[in-house]
Amino acid sequence: MRHPEYFLDLLELDIEKYPVIAVVGGGGKTSLIYRLNEELLSMGKRVIITTTTHMVYEPERPFARGGEEGEVKELLERYGYAAAAELDEEQGKITSLSQEKLLRLKELCDVMLIEADGSRQKPLKVPAEWEPVIPSFANVVISVVGLDCLGKPICETTHRMERTSEFLKKRMDAPVTEEDIVKIASSIHGLFKNVEGRVYRVYLNKSDTLKSREPAEKIVEELLEEGTVAAYGSLILP
Numbered sequence: 001m002r003h004p005e006y007f008l009d010l011l012e013l014d015i016e017k018y019p020v021i022a023v024v025g026g027g028g029k030t031s032l033i034y035r036l037n038e039e040l041l042s043m044g045k046r047v048i049i050t051t052t053t054h055m056v057y058e059p060e061r062p063f064a065r066g067g068e069e070g071e072v073k074e075l076l077e078r079y080g081y082a083a084a085a086e087l088d089e090e091q092g093k094i095t096s097l098s099q100e101k102l103l104r105l106k107e108l109c110d111v112m113l114i115e116a117d118g119s120r121q122k123p124l125k126v127p128a129e130w131e132p133v134i135p136s137f138a139n140v141v142i143s144v145v146g147l148d149c150l151g152k153p154i155c156e157t158t159h160r161m162e163r164t165s166e167f168l169k170k171r172m173d174a175p176v177t178e179e180d181i182v183k184i185a186s187s188i189h190g191l192f193k194n195v196e197g198r199v200y201r202v203y204l205n206k207s208d209t210l211k212s213r214e215p216a217e218k219i220v221e222e223l224l225e226e227g228t229v230a231a232y233g234s235l236i237l238p
Contacts, residue, residue, distance in 0.1 A: 007032070008039055010231040011142065011201045015040065015111050018139035018199050022052075024117035024132040025144040025191050026124045026159065028205035030055055031235040032144055033113045037081055045110040047081040048072065050102060052116045052133035054093040055085070063087075067097045067105055076108060099135055106137065114138065118159075123149040123206070124176060125159035126167045126184055127193050140199040143191035145184075147216060147232065148209040149176045178215050182222045185230070204232035 008015065015021075021036070023029045033049060040047050050067070057063075064071040067084040075082035084105055085094035097105075106112050117132040119125045123146025134141060149157035155172040158164040165172045167189060168180050184190035185202045192200065202223055207216045216232035223230040 006039070007035055007203075007233075010233065011203060012229050013140065013199075013201070015045070019110060020106060020112045020114070020135075020138045021140040021142060022114045022116040022132070022134045022138040023142045023144060024127075024134070025142075026119045026146050026149075026205075027121040028123075028144045028146055028203075028235055029115050029117065029119070032142065032203060032205070033115060035235055036113060040111050041080045045080075046076045046108070048076075048105055048109040048112045049081065049083045050085050050097065050105070050112065050114055051094060052096045052102075052114060052135055053118045054088070054091075054095045055083075055115045057087060057089075057092050057094050058083075063094070067101050069104065069108065072105060072108055096133070099137075102135060103137060116141075120159050122159040123147070123157055124164070124181070124184065126164040126190055128160055128163060132194060134194050134198075138198060140201065141195045142201045142203055143185055144203050144205055145181055145191075146206045147204050148206045150178065150181075150210070150215055151175050178219050178222070181219050182226075185219075185223060186226050186228060200228060202228055202230035204230065205235055207232045208234040208236070 037047050062075040062079045062082045064084045065087050072082050116134050153173045155161045220230045
């Protein structure tokens, strides 16, 4: 059984010093956010989950529509955490609040977890000009990459495939390589975009889809050589 602080330790996250975490990149962002939430709750932290883009609406979870502060306080008291956002019932998504409101909500919790990007569940992406939407007060940015993209064509496994193809200078039917992931994860035109002076981490999800750990370890080592802390694992495993 994993240690309750497994992902926090794995990603070397100091939530006492850096309590606002924005998650960007490919598929797995929401799963990582709720995994971190579980660990933070086990530590007695109060957590607000929100988005600057959109997330799937999960009606079984404590949710404050519109981020009304009184309701958020009540949910934090009762459950230890709350999702706070607007609600698009037609699409089944929660959507962004104003930055001013997010700043006020930040004062009510110990840690704020923000989904700040979209990927349509594709494992890899190169952001468009308007992406990601990282709030100015975020301390940490975690980029998520699904390792199930390795060896598969860019056109099948990436969000914004034309942009990814252009960025990598490869045909859209070319397979994604370890070097491609390193380049995307470390470039200011890739997942490092808009990170600026913040703490930056890379999480390589779905390592269980690989035949061996070697590709994941290679990516982690190469990112570390460039000064980026990275880790791999699988959010679907117990």
